[in-house]
Structures are given as C-alpha cells and as structure tokens.
Amino acid sequence: xxxxxxxxxxxxxxxxxxxxxxxxxxxxxxxxxxxxxxxxxxxxxxxxxxxxxxxxxxxxxxxxxxxxxxxxxxxxxxxxxxxxxxxxxxxxxxxxxxxxxxxxxxxxxxxxxxxxxxxxxxxxxxxxxxxxxxxxxxxxxxxxxxxxxxxxxxxxxxxxxxxxxxxxxxxxxxxxxxxxxxxxxxxxxxxxxxxxxxxxxxxxxxxxxxxxxxxxxxxxxxxxxxxxxxxxxxxxxxxxxxxxxxxxxxxxxxxxxxxxxxxxxxxxxxxxxxxxxxxxxxxxxxxxxxxxxxxxxxxxxxxxxxxxxxxxxxxxxxxxxxxxxxxxxxxxxxxxxxxxxxxxxxxxxxxxxxxxxxxxxxxxxxxxxxxxxxxxxxxxxxxxxxxxxxxxxxxxxxxxxxxxxxxxxxxxxxxxxxxxxxxxxxxxxxxxxxxxxxxxxxxxxxxxxxxxxxxxxxxxxxxxxx
Numbered sequence: 149x150x151x152x153x154x155x156x157x158x159x160x161x162x163x164x165x166x167x168x169x170x171x172x173x174x175x176x177x178x179x180x181x182x183x184x185x186x187x188x189x190x191x192x193x194x195x196x197x198x199x200x201x202x203x204x205x206x207x208x209x210x211x212x213x214x215x216x217x218x219x220x221x222x223x224x225x226x227x228x229x230x231x232x233x234x235x236x237x238x239x240x241x242x243x244x245x246x247x248x249x250x251x252x253x254x255x256x257x258x259x260x261x262x263x264x265x266x267x268x269x270x271x272x273x274x275x276x277x278x279x280x281x282x283x284x285x286x287x288x289x290x291x292x293x294x295x296x297x298x299x300x301x302x303x304x305x306x307x308x309x310x311x312x313x314x315x316x317x318x319x320x321x322x323x324x325x326x327x328x329x330x331x332x333x334x335x336x337x338x339x340x341x342x343x344x345x346x347x348x349x350x351x352x353x354x355x356x357x358x359x360x361x362x363x364x365x366x367x368x369x370x371x372x373x374x375x376x377x378x379x380x381x382x383x384x385x386x387x388x389x390x391x392x393x394x395x396x397x398x399x400x401x402x403x404x405x406x407x408x409x410x411x412x413x414x415x416x417x418x419x420x421x422x423x424x425x426x427x428x429x430x431x432x433x434x435x436x437x438x439x440x441x442x443x444x445x446x447x448x449x450x451x452x453x454x455x456x457x458x459x460x461x462x463x464x465x466x467x468x469x470x471x472x473x474x475x476x477x478x479x480x481x482x483x484x485x486x487x488x489x490x491x492x493x494x495x496x497x498x499x500x501x502x503x504x505x506x507x508x509x510x511x512x513x514x515x516x517x518x519x520x521x522x523x524x525x526x527x528x529x530x531x532x533x534x535x536x537x538x539x540x541x542x543x544x545x546x547x548x549x550x551x552x553x554x555x556x557x558x559x560x561x562x563x564x565x566x567x568x569x570x571x572x573x574x575x576x577x578x579x580x581x582x583x584x585x586x587x588x589x590x591x592x593x594x595x596x597x598x599x600x601x602x603x604x605x606x607x608x609x610x611x612x613x614x
Contacts, residue, residue, distance in 0.1 A: 204400070207393045208606030211412065212599045214389050218382040219595025222419070225379045226588040232372035233434070233581040237574055240368050241442065243296050244361040245570065248449045249289035250310065251354040254317075255456035256559075257282035258346050261321050262463035263552070265328060265339050266539050283318060290314070293357060306357040313350050317342050336467050343464060347457075362446055369442070373434045373580075379423070386416055386598070393602070408605020415597040422590060426583045433580035441573025444502055445566055448509075451486050451495035452562040455516075458482035459555050462523060466530060466539050476527070483520065491517030499565070506568065512561035519554035526551055 257279050264275040290310055297303035320342035327335030390413050397406050461479035465472030488494040492513045500509045522541075529538035544550045 204397070204606055207389075207396060208602055211386070211389050211393055211602035211606075214382070214386045215412070215416075215595045215599035215602065218379075218386050218416075218419075218598075219591050221382045222379050222423070222591030222595070223588050225376050226423075226584060226591060229372060229376070229430075230581060230584045230588060232368060233430075233577060233584070236365070236368055236372060237577050237581070239296075240361075240365045241570070241573060241577075243293060244358070244365045244442075246289040246292040247354070247358040247361040250286050250293060251351065251358050251453055252449065252456065253282040253286035253289065254314075254346060254350060254354060255453050255460070257286065258343055259456050259460040259463065261324075261339065262343070262460050262467060263543055265324065265336070266463055266466055266543050268539075271325065271329075279321075283314075286314065293361065296361075300360065303357060303360045306353040306360070309353040310350060310357070313345065313353070317345050317350060320345065336469075339467060340464065343460065351457075358449075362442075365442060366438075369434065369438055373431055376423075376427070383416070383420055383423070387420070390416060390598075390602070393606075397605075406605045406608070408601045408603070408608065410601075410605075412598040412601030412605065415594040415601065419591065419594045419598075422587060426587050429583035430580045433576045433583065437573045437576030437580065440503065441569055441576060444499060445569035445573065447495055447499045447502070448562055448566045448569060451499060452559065452566065454482045454486035454495065455555070455558055455562065458486060459551075462526070462551060463542065466526075466535070466542055469535060479523070483523075487513065487516040487520075491520045506565055508561045508564045508568070512558050512565070515554050515557040515561065519551055519558060522549055522551040522554050525549065 260275055260279045260282060264271045264279065267275065290307065293303075294307040294311075297307050320338050324335045324338035324342060327338060390409065394406060394409050394413070397409065458479050461475045461482060465475035465479065468475060484494060486494050487496040492500075496509065496513055496516060500506070500513060503509065526538050526542045529535075529541065541547065541550055543552050545552045545556060547553060
C-alpha cells in the first residue's frame with residue numbers, strides 16, 4: 149500500500165505548503181481602507197491623466213476654474229473701483245472742501261473784523277453780517293470735517309485745537325468791538341491779540357487739517373485709478389490656458405475649430421477689450437478731474453487764502469497807527485505768495501498758466517494789479533501823516549481806487565474759478581465712473597460663458613473616445 153504522506157514527513161509538507169503564494173485578500177476594510185482611499189484616488193487620477201481623455205478633462209477643468217476665478221476677481225475689483233470713484237465725488241472731495249472752507253472763512257473773518265474796526269462810527273451792518281456768516285460757515289465746515297477724523301489722530305488733533313481755540317478768538321473779537329464802541333483804545337490791542345491767536349494757532353491747525361484731507365483725496369484718487377494687477381494676471385493666465393487648449397485639441401483630434409473653445413475665447417477677448425477701453429477712458433477722465441479739478445482748486449484755494457491774509461495785514465497795519473511795520477511786511481509776503489511782485493505771478497500766475505481759457509483768473513490778475521497800486525496809494529497817505537484819509541481810502545468799497553474795491557473783485561473772481569475747478573472735478577470724475585458702467589457684471593456673465601464654452605467644447609471631444 150502506497151503512503152500519501154509526502155517524502156520527508158509532515159514537516160516537509162508544512163514547509164511546501166508555506167511556500168505557496170498567499171491568496172488575494174482584496175481591498176482592506178475598516179479604518180485601514182479609509183486611509184488607503186486618498187492614495188488610491190491619486191493613483192487613479194494619475195493613470196487617467198496619462199491618457200488623452202484624461203488630459204482633455206484636466207484641460208477643461210483648468211479652464212473652467214480659471215474662468216470662474218477671473219470672473220470673481222474681476223467682478224470684485226471693478227465694483228470696488230467703481231465704488232471708489234463714486235466715493236471721491238460724494239464723500240472725499242466734499243470733506244476736503246469743508247476743511248478748506250474752515251481756513252477760508254476764518255481768514256475772511258479776520259480781514260472783515262479788521263476792516264470793521266477801521267470804519268468810523270457804528271460798525272456797518274454788512275461787515276457785521278459778513279463776519280457772523282464767516283464764523284458760522286467755519287463752525288459748520290469744522291463739524292463736517294470732524295465727522296471723518298475718527299481713526300486719523302493727526303486730523304483729530306487739529307479738530308480739537310480748532311474746537312477749543314475758535315471760541316477764544318470770537319471772544320477776543322467781541323471784547324475788541326465792545327471796547328471800540330465805548331472809545332477805549334484797548335480795543336485795538338484785543339483785535340491784534342485775536343489776530344495773533346488766529347495766525348499762530350488756529351489757521352495753522354486749519355491748514356494742516358486741509359492738507360490731511362487733500363492728501364487723503366489724492367491717495368484715494370491713486371487707488372481708484374491704479375493698475376488692476378490681479379485682474380490682468382488672471383486674464384493673462386486664462387488667455388494662455390485657452391490658447392494651449394486649442395492647440396492641444398487640434399493636435400490630438402485634427403480638428404481645426406472647436407466651437408465651444410471659440411465661444412470661450414470670444415467671451416474672454418471681449419472681456420479683455422472691454423476692460424482695456426474702460427480703463428483707458430477712466431484714466432483720461434480721472435486724470436483731467438485731478439489736474440483741472442482738485443489740483444487747480446487746491447492752487448486757487450491757497451491763492452485766495454494768501455489774498456485774504458494780505459488784506460487782513462493791510463487793514464491791521466492801519467489799526468496799528470504808525471506801528472504796523474510787521475503787518476506791512478506780512479502784506480508784502482502774502483501778496484507775493486498770492487500774485488507775485490506785479491499782481492500777475494505767484495499762485496495766481498501758476499493757476500493762469502494751467503488754464504488759459506479761464507477768464508475769471510485773467511480778470512483776477514487785473515484786479516490784483518489794481519489792488520497793489522491802490523495799496524501803494526494808501527501807504528503813501530499813511531506814511532505822509534494823513535492816517536484818516538488812508539483809512540477812508542482803504543475801506544471805501546465804492547471808490548474805484550480803493551484797495552477794498554480791488555480786493556472784493558479779486559475775491560469774487562477767485563471764488564468763481566474755485567467753483568469752476570470743483571465742477572470740472574465732479575464732471576470728469578463722474579465720467580470716469582461712467583466708463584466702468586456694467587463692467588463688473590460683465591465679468592460675472594462673460595466668465596460664466598467662457599466656462600460653459602470650454603466645458604461644452606471639451607465634452608464634445610471626450611465623446612469621441614467612448
């Protein structure tokens with residue numbers, strides 16, 4: 149009888165059995181299986197990407213993602229840009245104008261108070277009302293400028309100085325007027341003290357507040373017209389991806405045209421063209437608004453303030469009765485800053501050079517020259533011992549030879565030019581905002597069209613592999 153036990157005994161049988169390959173256990177279950185899923189997914193995607201259909205799918209997914217990303221970035225960027233331009237017109241420029249109004253009104257109040265003080269007898273009602281109006285305008289403008297100073301320590305500091313010192317100034321003026329009405333010479337001392345407070349503390353704070361707001365306006369203009377780098381990069385990446393996709397599809401399928409990709413490319417091309425044209429138009433209008441509007445208005449505002457301070461010095465020199473050398477020197481400095489040595493230079497001359505068509509500025513230059521001549525006549529009378537005649541000539545607004553008449557005309561022409569510059573800013577900046585109309589929603593719509601076109605175009609080619 150033959151034995152069925154393998155040669156070598158039971159141990160050999162066990163050894164041979166152990167040398168056989170283990171049976172396939174299949175995918176692991178439980179936690180181990182879950183941990184294997186990411187690796188399996190990656191391996192599956194890698195195997196799929198190695199095939200032509202897989203590569204086409206990746207190309208399609210990439211274009212869809214880039215299209216939607218470009219749409220998101222473009223929509224947000226253009227909407228933000230549009231909002232920034234609107235903010236310039238509706239918020240930032242009016243605040244800069246309010247800060248300027250504080251400076252202008254207080255300078256005019258100082259000149260008006262000095263003129264009223266020189267007037268013999270009872271203070272004229274017109275001058276009294278003008279002074280009161282100036283103070284009221286300064287207070288209202290300060291409140292408006294203060295509404296935007298939160299979070300800006302430098303601006304808040306200037307607002308605080310103005311809020312504390314303005315009542316002190318008006319109190320000194322009131323005391324000066326009260327003493328003058330009673331014939332007390334000390335009234336002139338109070339007037340000079342008030343003017344010194346205004347010039348040494350209040351006006352510097354008002355000027356700094358205006359400068360802060362002017363810088364913020366310029367910064368926001370830069371932000372509103374800056375180059376949209378993120379949008380440009382997204383568009384460039386999308387254009388490059390579409391170009392690669394069309395070349396790849398043509399090489400793999402021998403099809404010259406792919407309708408879906410052509411639609412996608414057309415949508416992106418329209419978006420690029422629309423963006424370029426809109427930004428160019430916006431830049432042109434915004435640049436005009438800045439040069440002819442805010443920069444010109446700033447130049448004219450500073451010229452007007454210099455003229456107001458020159459007028460105040462002119463009258464205070466007469467109030468000082470022979471001791472006004474300091475004020476006369478101040479007049480010379482401020483007038484030269486305003487209109488040069490002949491009435492046609494300085495800030496006024498710079499403004500005229502920037503806009504040849506502004507007839508108000510040319511008229512202002514003529515009146516400035518007349519003012520300088522009239523001032524010379526006043527000084528000649530005062531220095532010759534005819535103080536009363538000098539005062540009467542200086543304050544007589546009905547005399548064509550009077551500095552008061554010439555200054556009044558200068559101030560009116562400058563005010564008209566400032567208003568014109570601000571209108572230019574509003575009109576040009578509004579036109580710049582109009583150039584961006586519908587661009588933000590266009591990004592949303594055309595990017596979706598580009599994504600759908602790419603999806604349909606790639607899907608048609610994938611069907612050929614089924």
